[in-house]
Every structure is written in structure tokens, then in C-alpha cells.
Amino acid sequence: MGKSRTAPTLNDVAKEAGVSTATVSRCLNSPARVVEETRKRVLSAVDKLGYTPNMAARTMAANRSYSIGAIIPTMDNAIFARGLQAFQDHLREKGYSLLVASSAYHPDVEKDQIRTLVARGVDGLLLIGHAREDEIYDYLEQHQVPALVAWSYLPEARQPSVGFNNRGAMCDLARSVLAAGHRRIGLISGVTQGNDRALSRVDGARDALAEAGMEPQALTVIETPYGIDNGAQAFAELMRREPRPTAVMCGNDVLAVGALREATRVGISVPGEISITGFDDIELADIITPSLTTVHVPHREMGQKAASELIDMVEGRSAGRSTCIRTHIVSRASLAFSKT
Amino acid sequence: MGKSRTAPTLNDVAKEAGVSTATVSRCLNSPARVVEETRKRVLSAVDKLGYTPNMAARTMAANRSYSIGAIIPTMDNAIFARGLQAFQDHLREKGYSLLVASSAYHPDVEKDQIRTLVARGVDGLLLIGHAREDEIYDYLEQHQVPALVAWSYLPEARQPSVGFNNRGAMCDLARSVLAAGHRRIGLISGVTQGNDRALSRVDGARDALAEAGMEPQALTVIETPYGIDNGAQAFAELMRREPRPTAVMCGNDVLAVGALREATRVGISVPGEISITGFDDIELADIITPSLTTVHVPHREMGQKAASELIDMVEGRSAGRSTCIRTHIVSRASLAFSKT
DNA sequence: TTGTACGCGTTATCAA
DNA sequence: TTGATAACGCGTACAA
Numbered sequence: 001m002g003k004s005r006t007a008p009t010l011n012d013v014a015k016e017a018g019v020s021t022a023t024v025s026r027c028l029n030s031p032a033r034v035v036e037e038t039r040k041r042v043l044s045a046v047d048k049l050g051y052t053p054n055m056a057a058r059t060m061a062a063n064r065s066y067s068i069g070a071i072i073p074t075m076d077n078a079i080f081a082r083g084l085q086a087f088q089d090h091l092r093e094k095g096y097s098l099l100v101a102s103s104a105y106h107p108d109v110e111k112d113q114i115r116t117l118v119a120r121g122v123d124g125l126l127l128i129g130h131a132r133e134d135e136i137y138d139y140l141e142q143h144q145v146p147a148l149v150a151w152s153y154l155p156e157a158r159q160p161s162v163g164f165n166n167r168g169a170m171c172d173l174a175r176s177v178l179a180a181g182h183r184r185i186g187l188i189s190g191v192t193q194g195n196d197r198a199l200s201r202v203d204g205a206r207d208a209l210a211e212a213g214m215e216p217q218a219l220t221v222i223e224t225p226y227g228i229d230n231g232a233q234a235f236a237e238l239m240r241r242e243p244r245p246t247a248v249m250c251g252n253d254v255l256a257v258g259a260l261r262e263a264t265r266v267g268i269s270v271p272g273e274i275s276i277t278g279f280d281d282i283e284l285a286d287i288i289t290p291s292l293t294t295v296h297v298p299h300r301e302m303g304q305k306a307a308s309e310l311i312d313m314v315e316g317r318s319a320g321r322s323t324c325i326r327t328h329i330v331s332r333a334s335l336a337f338s339k340t
Numbered sequence: 341m342g343k344s345r346t347a348p349t350l351n352d353v354a355k356e357a358g359v360s361t362a363t364v365s366r367c368l369n370s371p372a373r374v375v376e377e378t379r380k381r382v383l384s385a386v387d388k389l390g391y392t393p394n395m396a397a398r399t400m401a402a403n404r405s406y407s408i409g410a411i412i413p414t415m416d417n418a419i420f421a422r423g424l425q426a427f428q429d430h431l432r433e434k435g436y437s438l439l440v441a442s443s444a445y446h447p448d449v450e451k452d453q454i455r456t457l458v459a460r461g462v463d464g465l466l467l468i469g470h471a472r473e474d475e476i477y478d479y480l481e482q483h484q485v486p487a488l489v490a491w492s493y494l495p496e497a498r499q500p501s502v503g504f505n506n507r508g509a510m511c512d513l514a515r516s517v518l519a520a521g522h523r524r525i526g527l528i529s530g531v532t533q534g535n536d537r538a539l540s541r542v543d544g545a546r547d548a549l550a551e552a553g554m555e556p557q558a559l560t561v562i563e564t565p566y567g568i569d570n571g572a573q574a575f576a577e578l579m580r581r582e583p584r585p586t587a588v589m590c591g592n593d594v595l596a597v598g599a600l601r602e603a604t605r606v607g608i609s610v611p612g613e614i615s616i617t618g619f620d621d622i623e624l625a626d627i628i629t630p631s632l633t634t635v636h637v638p639h640r641e642m643g644q645k646a647a648s649e650l651i652d653m654v655e656g657r658s659a660g661r662s663t664c665i666r667t668h669i670v671s672r673a674s675l676a677f678s679k680t
Numbered sequence: 681t682t683g684t685a686c687g688c689g690t691t692a693t694c695a696a
Numbered sequence: 697t698t699g700a701t702a703a704c705g706c707g708t709a710c711a712a
Contacts, residue, residue, distance in 0.1 A: 009705055010705065010706060021706075021707095022708075025708085056705080057704070057705035058705080060705080061706040
């Protein structure tokens with residue numbers, strides 16, 4: 001009496017059902033290869049013993065872990081959190097587990113995390129953005145771990161990606177800003193070092209200016225880590241510049257919210273005196289006053305598409321197709337016609 | 341020429357260094373047990389081959405995976421995202437990886453995820469809240485997987501917990517509301533079924549009313565899933581009740597933001613006509629207009645404390661100590677004296 | 681259709 | 697201090 005102190009194994013099930021371990025294994029992995037009669041006996045034994053396969057053993061034997069790794073800059077940000085949640089949901093549906101690691105936007109940490117996850121035997125890897133040493137991609141190839149990039153779409157890149165056109169979207173948004181008559185524009189960008197999304201967004205804004213035949217100096221760029229306080233500080237600095245911009249575009253909504261807060265604090269009317277734009281369209285963008293003109297990114301759709309594509313790669317159905325997720329501009333109160 | 345197609349193993353390193361696999365293993369796990377001379381040789385071989393241990397094999401042999409599982413209702417919510425991020429950071433410092441799963445507030449899904457993670461050989465498990473069938477705790481005990489509960493502090497519960505006193509905090513907040521002269525109070529709660537935090541918060545509000553000698557009917561409770569839109573809808577419904585409440589307390593900040601949005605939409609002045617309170621103190625609470633009176637929960641601190649405690653349990657240094665994380669009320673604009 | 685037996689890459693025990 | 701070698705639990709040729 002008294003249950004055994006250790007989890008039941010294939011062997012226990014085999015004995016219980018009076019078959020070999022091979023048969024039990026087949027019952028679980030390719031039920032078609034075993035006759036109804038025995039299968040029933042086996043499955044009831046599985047049930048009776050409460051057997052659950054030991055994944056580590058399975059991983060070793062099959063060289064397959066049914067787990068996917070994801071390395072994101074941080075979970076503490078609505079945009080990654082939402083996309084990751086969708087990614088995980090879809091993974092689970094397909095029988096995969098998710099191993100998450102975060103890099104805090106630090107390339108060295110990310111590199112380390114990649115090694116860790118590969119050593120853990122993940123079947124595939126989700127990475128954010130393309131900017132990364134070639135050595136890392138070599139490493140992944142050597143270990144034959146399929147990797148998919150998300151949050152950025154660059155069809156010509158070495159790695160397949162499921163994301164959106166950061167540059168094009170920011171360019172569109174900048175066109176709107178120009179169309180509203182703004183000619184002196186500030187841009188609060190996230191740190192572009194090692195962050196191709198941030199860099200592309202800056203480039204996109206520059207594209208629009210060039211297209212309009214404006215001088216590059218018409219755009220004043222400040223780089224700062226993402227964060228509300230940083231956005232506020234950067235905004236304050238932009239307000240000290242001469243001539244003062246009439247519109248401030250921000251690398252993401254979080255920075256924009258910071259800018260907005262600072263404007264409110266010092267009594268600068270938005271969009272009366274200054275227009276402000278964001279990027280991502282997190283929930284906050286619609287809640288804040290004034291509501292934020294921004295670029296809507298369908299994060300859930302991206303997360304789920306990334307999951308299905310990565311699984312296709314892992315299971316050999318795809319060598320890695322890239323998908324461009326469509327974004328669109330959401331016009332809200334924070335952007336208005338320039339008064340000057 | 342041409343690197344081997346498969347990752348180097350302990351064996352490869354052993355050959356390269358001219359020692360046995362046992363020695364290599366010792367070099368990596370208890371360097372003290374091997375003499376300087378050989379250790380150097382081994383480590384350089386490790387380096388040369390770019391060896392990384394195969395975690396699945398290690399897990400099997402040592403019956404220890406250096407991975408921790410966490411099952412949270414959803415990542416798509418600032419409060420869990422932030423706490424989880426801190427949890428992961430600390431885990432990583434200690435050499436553990438994080439396996440995340442989300443239950444979408446659904447007990448059956450959670451149960452399933454627990455089995456999955458245990459089968460994957462996690463060394464420990466982080467769970468949110470205490471409310472859960474005893475059978476699950478039995479299962480965890482049987483499998484000898486230490487589990488820690490977070491986001492809720494209940495020292496007398498079966499499982500150790502690192503969290504805060506949801507009931508007490510909500511009671512304190514309700515006292516403030518009462519002190520502001522409110523006597524008809526609405527409460528928009530999250531779904532209490534299977535969610536002890538939500539239930540405790542409702543109880544806490546009731547405690548304060550009882551303490552003040554008020555009838556239970558003075559509190560009108562509406563339950564709804566977390567979400568801005570749901571908060572808005574619930575608020576609208578409360579406004580239809582007679583007599584109309586003069587203050588609406590919300591189970592969390594997300595619901596409160598929804599309530600606020602609806603109030604703004606229909607032109608009810610906050611806090612002029614109606615006061616509103618939240619819970620959690622997410623960034624949004626301070627950004628929104630009017631800013632939200634709420635309960636501040638130090639999520640980062642909780643996440644990190646949970647990680648260190650769980651690791652202590654896993655490594656046998658603790659049988660599971662419970663820790664109460666202190667919360668405090670943050671008074672902002674959304675709560676004011678009742679005009680009636 | 682089912683069973684036998686080997687291998688996956690480590691750790692750990694026991695000798696040397 | 698180091699080296700053989702036996703587990704660990706499962707998948708899968710290959711044989712029956």
C-alpha cells in the first residue's frame with residue numbers, strides 16, 4: 001500500500017498492460033500502428049497509473065523537445081507581452097511549450113540566452129528584430145535550430161521574419177505630419193544601437209522629409225531608452241531647441257505618453273501648440289488625453305502568425321516564409337494642423 | 341575540413357582533452373574536485389569545441405532541470421507581465437530558465453499546464469493565487485515538485501505564498517472611500533470564481549462597510565472579466581441602479597480605466613459626481629485623467645522575492661516560507677469627498 | 681502487429 | 697585525483 005514515490009514510467013505502463021515498452025510508446029506516438037484491442041488495454045493502463053511521459057527522456061531519444069524558445073527585450077511592455085501571449089496560445093494549441101528569456105535590449109545577454117535555449121534543446125527560436133551578429137546565425141545553423149524573426153519584416157534578410165514594415169509605417173505617419181503643415185519636427189527615438197526597429201523608424205521619418213524635398217536638419221532626433229520618464233525628459237530637451245519643433249514624433253507610444261505628460265506638466269497645449277505622435281497603438285494610446293495619433297500594429301495577429309510559421313519550419317513544412325503584417329495609421333487628437 | 345554536423349558532446353571534449361567523461365563532467369559541476377592542471381586542459385577543450393551541455397541529458401541523469409515553470413492567467417496584463425519579468429530576471433541570475441504557460445483564468449487549462457510542466461521536469465512551479473483543487477496539490481506533492489503561490493498572501497494556506505493581503509488592502513481603500521463620506525458604493529469586481537484575489541478584494545470592501553456599521557446592501561457588486569470594455573459596461577450598469585452610487589471601487593486598474601472612460605463618455609464628472617478607485621497601481625493609473633486613487637502593489641519586488649524563495653525551496657534550503665509584500669494606498673484625483 | 685535491444689548525453693557510484 | 701560503468705526514460709531499427 002502507499003503509492004510509489006516516483007512517477008510511473010513507460011515500463012510500469014508496459015507491465016500493467018502486459019505488453020512491451022515499444023508498444024506503449026507506439027500507442028502514444030502513432031496510435032495507428034497498434035491494433036485497437038491492445039491500444040485500449042494500454043491506454044487504460046496509462047490512465048490507471050496516471051502516466052505522463054518524461055519529456056527530458058523523450059527529448060533525448062527523439063532529438064525533439066516540443067518546446068520553443070523566445071527571446072524578447074522585455075515582457076514588461078504591452079507590445080511584447082501581447083504578442084508573446086498570442087504566440088504562446090498558438091504554441092500550446094499545437095502541443096508546444098514556451099521557454100522565455102529576456103535580453104533587456106542587451107545583445108550580449110541575448111547571445112547568452114540563445115546558447116542557453118539551444119542547449120535546452122528548443123526545437124525553434126523566436127527572436128525580435130534582425131540586428132544581430134552573423135556569428136549567431138551561424139551558430140543556429142550549425143545546431144540546426146530554425147529561427148524566426150518577429151516585430152520586423154525584412155524579406156531580403158538572412159532570417160525569415162513575420163513582422164511589419166517599420167520604416168514604411170513611420171514614413172506614412174511622417175507624411176501625415178507633413179500634410180498637417182509641420183515643417184520643424186522633433187523625433188524621440190528608442191536606442192537604435194542593436195535595434196533595427198528603432199533605426200528603421202527613424203529612417204522612415206527621414207524618407208518622408210526627403211520625399212517632401214526638405215532638409216534633413218528639419219528633423220531633430222533624440223535617442224533615449226524606452227520609458228515614460230525618458231520620453232518626458234527628451235520632450236523637455238526638444239522644447240529647449242531653437243527653433244522649437246511644432247510636432248514631436250515618438251518611436252513608440254510609451255515615449256509619446258511621456259512626452260505628453262511633460263507637455264501637460266509645463267502647460268504646453270497638445271495639439272494646440274505642439275502635435276505628438278506615437279507608434280504601436282497600445283491600449284493606453286486611446287485612453288490618454290489627448291488621445292494619441294499612432295501606428296496600429298496587430299500584435300496578436302503577428303504573434304499567432306509567428307507561432308504557426310515557426311512550427312511549420314520546425315516540422316519541416318517550410319524553410320521559412322516571411323510575412324508582412326499590415327499596419328495602419330490611427331488618427332486621433334494629438335496630431336493637428338500646424339498653426340505656424 | 342567542415343565542422344561536424346552535430347553538437348559536441350562530453351565525449352568529444354573528453355577525447356580532445358585526453359581524459360574521461362567523468363572528469364569533464366566534474367570540471368563543469370564541481371571544479372574543486374579536479375586538479376588545476378587537468379582542469380585547464382579540459383576547459384580549453386570545452387572552449388575550443390564550443391561545447392554546451394545538453395540539458396535534456398543532464399536533466400535525466402541528475403533528475404534536475406534547472407528550469408522553473410510559471411503558470412499565470414495572462415501575460416497580456418501589465419501586472420503579471422511586470423512581476424513575471426522580475427521573476428525571470430532573478431531566475432536567470434541563479435542559473436534557471438523559465439517555462440511560462442498561461443491559463444486564461446481557466447482552472448482546467450491550468451491543471452493541464454501543471455501536468456505539462458511537471459512532465460517537462462521543472463524543478464519548481466510558480467502559481468498565481470491559492471484557489472485550486474486539493475487534488476492538484478496532491479499531484480505536486482506526489483511528484484515532489486515544490487510550488488509557490490504568488491499575488492496572494494495566505495500564511496495559513498497549504499502552499500507557501502509570496503504575495504500581499506488582498507483583503508486587507510481593499511479594506512483600507514474602502515475605509516478611505518467611506519472616510520470621504522461615500523455611503524452608496526458600487527464595486528466592479530473581476531470574476532471571483534477560481535480567483536481568490538478577486539474574492540478577497542470584495543470581502544475586504546465588505547469588511548470596511550461592516551466595520552462602519554453599514555448594511556451590506558450599501559455595496560452593489562458587479563462581476564465581470566478583467567478588461568477595459570468590461571469595466572466600462574459594468575460602470576454603465578451601475579449608473580442605472582437606484583440609488584446611484586457616489587463611488588465606484590474597481591477590482592483592478594484596468595476595470596477602473598474602463599469605468600473612467602465610460603464616465604467621460606457620458607459626461608459624468610469624476611470625481612465631481614462620482615469617485616472611482618482602482619487596484620494595482622499600473623503606470624496607466626498615474627497617466628490617465630483624472631489620475632487614479634488605487635492600491636500600490638510592488639510587483640517587481642514580489643516577482644523577485646518569489647524567485648528567490650522558490651529557488652530556496654528547490655535547492656532544499658527552505659520548506660516554503662510565506663512572505664507578505666506591503667502595499668499602500670496611493671491617493672490621487674479620482675477619489676474625492678462625496679457631495680451628497 | 682508486437683517485442684528485443686540499443687542509443688541518446690549526462691551524472692554518480694565505485695574502484696583504482 | 698581520475699576512470700569505468702551503470703543508470704535515467706524514451707524512441708526506433710530490426711527481428712520475429
